[in-house]
Amino acid sequence: xxxxxxMSSPRGVWWKPAHRSEKIWFAVAFAWCMVLFAMMPLWHxxxxxxxxxxxxxxxxxxxxxxxxxxIASYQVDEIDGMxxxxxxxxxxxxxxxxxxxxxxxxxLQRGAEYTLHLSSVDVNHGFNLYPFNVNFQVVPGxxxxxxxxxxxxxxxxxxxxxxxxxxxxxxxxxxxxxxGGDS
Amino acid sequence: MNGPGxxxxxxxxxGPEPGPAGAGFRTxxxxxxxxxxxxxxxxxxxAVVATVALLIGGVAALGVLLTRWQAVHLLDAVWxxxxxxxxGMNMLIFFIIFFEMAVLYFAAGPLLxxxxxxxxxxxxxxxxxxxxxxxxxxxxxxxxxxxxxxxYVPLRAHPNYYLGIILFAxxxxxxxxxxxxxxxxxxxxxxxxxxxxxxxFGALTAAIIAVITLLHGAAIYIPTWLWSMGLMNVDPEVxxxxxxxxxxxxxxxNVAAMVSIWYLLGALTVGAxxxxxxxxxxxxxLYVLFISMxxxxxxxxxxxxxxx
Numbered sequence: 001x002x003x004x005x006x007m008s009s010p011r012g013v014w015w016k017p018a019h020r021s022e023k024i025w026f027a028v029a030f031a032w033c034m035v036l037f038a039m040m041p042l043w044h045x046x047x048x049x050x051x052x053x054x055x056x057x058x059x060x061x062x063x064x065x066x067x068x069x070x071i072a073s074y075q076v077d078e079i080d081g082m083x084x085x086x087x088x089x090x091x092x093x094x095x096x097x098x099x100x101x102x103x104x105x106x107x108l109q110r111g112a113e114y115t116l117h118l119s120s121v122d123v124n125h126g127f128n129l130y131p132f133n134v135n136f137q138v139v140p141g142x143x144x145x146x147x148x149x150x151x152x153x154x155x156x157x158x159x160x161x162x163x164x165x166x167x168x169x170x171x172x173x174x175x176x177x178x179x180g181g182d183s
Numbered sequence: 184m185n186g187p188g189x190x191x192x193x194x195x196x197x198g199p200e201p202g203p204a205g206a207g208f209r210t211x212x213x214x215x216x217x218x219x220x221x222x223x224x225x226x227x228x229x230a231v232v233a234t235v236a237l238l239i240g241g242v243a244a245l246g247v248l249l250t251r252w253q254a255v256h257l258l259d260a261v262w263x264x265x266x267x268x269x270x271g272m273n274m275l276i277f278f279i280i281f282f283e284m285a286v287l288y289f290a291a292g293p294l295l296x297x298x299x300x301x302x303x304x305x306x307x308x309x310x311x312x313x314x315x316x317x318x319x320x321x322x323x324x325x326x327x328x329x330x331x332x333x334x335y336v337p338l339r340a341h342p343n344y345y346l347g348i349i350l351f352a353x354x355x356x357x358x359x360x361x362x363x364x365x366x367x368x369x370x371x372x373x374x375x376x377x378x379x380x381x382x383x384f385g386a387l388t389a390a391i392i393a394v395i396t397l398l399h400g401a402a403i404y405i406p407t408w409l410w411s412m413g414l415m416n417v418d419p420e421v422x423x424x425x426x427x428x429x430x431x432x433x434x435x436x437n438v439a440a441m442v443s444i445w446y447l448l449g450a451l452t453v454g455a456x457x458x459x460x461x462x463x464x465x466x467x468x469l470y471v472l473f474i475s476m477x478x479x480x481x482x483x484x485x486x487x488x489x490x491x
Binding site for chain 2: 003004005006007008009010011012014015016018019022026122123124137139140141142162163164165166167168169
């Protein structure tokens with residue numbers, strides 16, 4: 001067999017031993033593949049990257065009812081027409097995504113544990129707690145329940161990070177975390 | 184080195200400069216390859232439409248850039264999202280897949296000294312792809328499909344948007360079929376000796392990935408098209424999962440085709456020889472076997488998060 005370019009047909013047997021440099025290159029690539037491959041399950045299981053949430057089907061209308069009931073039960077204030085809700089520690093918290101708002105504004109206590117239920121009543125949205133790297137999909141028809149414990153006090157923003165129509169960039173919600181004693 | 188002459192290109196070079204009149208082929212003055220008229224025209228047509236899509240996608244990219252650049256802020260929200268949709272579809276679907284079809288015709292035709300198996304079917308498929316692209320462009324530019332590239336259900340576009348993508352995918356699938364058929368014809372008519380060239384081999388892996396991609400596309404866009412007309416329901420989570428079978432792997436066709444073209448350019452520009460056919464071909468095979476598995480990180484990483 002003579003040498004050929006990629007454009008011509010190699011004749012005869014071309015299954016020949018590789019040059020040492022190619023073997024090294026192949027070994028490096030293979031080793032790196034294995035590292036990346038191992039990272040996938042490790043990141044999932046050990047990296048604290050993917051929490052196992054409760055995931056259940058829910059009719060958007062039902063989720064809207066639950067959210068309204070939640071607001072009626074624990075509303076403490078109102079900012080620009082948006083209810084501010086302060087649920088007791090340990091309770092179920094409902095956050096409803098819709099074009100183009102997060103309803104309601106949540107006031108949570110630092111160090112307390114809550115079950116946060118996320119869902120949408122129209123299209124897909126994305127829950128991104130700014131300035132943290134916390135991201136969840138919010139999908140209509142699915143209730144995503146997460147065990148959360150706020151670790152820092154402050155006034156945080158929820159930015160929608162899934163395109164949801166023309167007002168997508170205006171869809172900003174609020175989570176206010178207060179120190180336990182203040183409330 | 185002046186010119187692309189290499190040992191093996193030169194081996195082919197002698198021969199009539201232009202093909203004999205009426206013979207249905209010409210001889211490429213640069214490579215010495217025999218180019219049948221059908222292959223010639225099909226390659227050109229696909230490559231030209233691909234380039235037009237690249238132009239549209241590139242202009243849209245400028246629109247995106249000049250809007251995100253706050254000092255300029257060229258477009259309002261409506262046109263920003265519209266142009267972002269235009270950018271995604273033209274770059275990631277129309278440009279790359281049209282160009283890949285040109286690559287397939289080149290790899291099975293001229294590189295194997297072979298005629299195209301069913302040129303009329305090829306032109307029909309080209310027509311489907313072009314009509315599909317036209318429908319999608321119409322829907323996007325007239326504001327009937329402001330849904331971005333991913334078009335996650337239940338964000339709804341005009342039914343013709345989905346129909347256009349379906350026609351495009353079917354056309355591309357038929358083109359891949361013509362490519363496979365041409366490989367069979369070349370083998371049967373003994374238009375080459377030994378194994379197919381490495382570039383053809385790489386194009387074949389791209390074609391296999393293209394089949395996987397386009398079947399995913401059909402599997403999700405046909406129900407979504409029916410949904411857009413109110414004829415059935417599509418679950419948003421199912422949509423996301425299946426859609427990415429298209430979204431990821433459409434880029435992987437591209438990777439396989441691109442690496443093949445690197446080998447081609449290496450040969451054409453500096454006469455680069457293949458160091459080891461075994462290594463190069465094994466790498467292509469491994470890519471086909473494992474890339475889809477690597478894409479499966481997606482359902483896992485999707486809900487990535489870190490606790491605050």
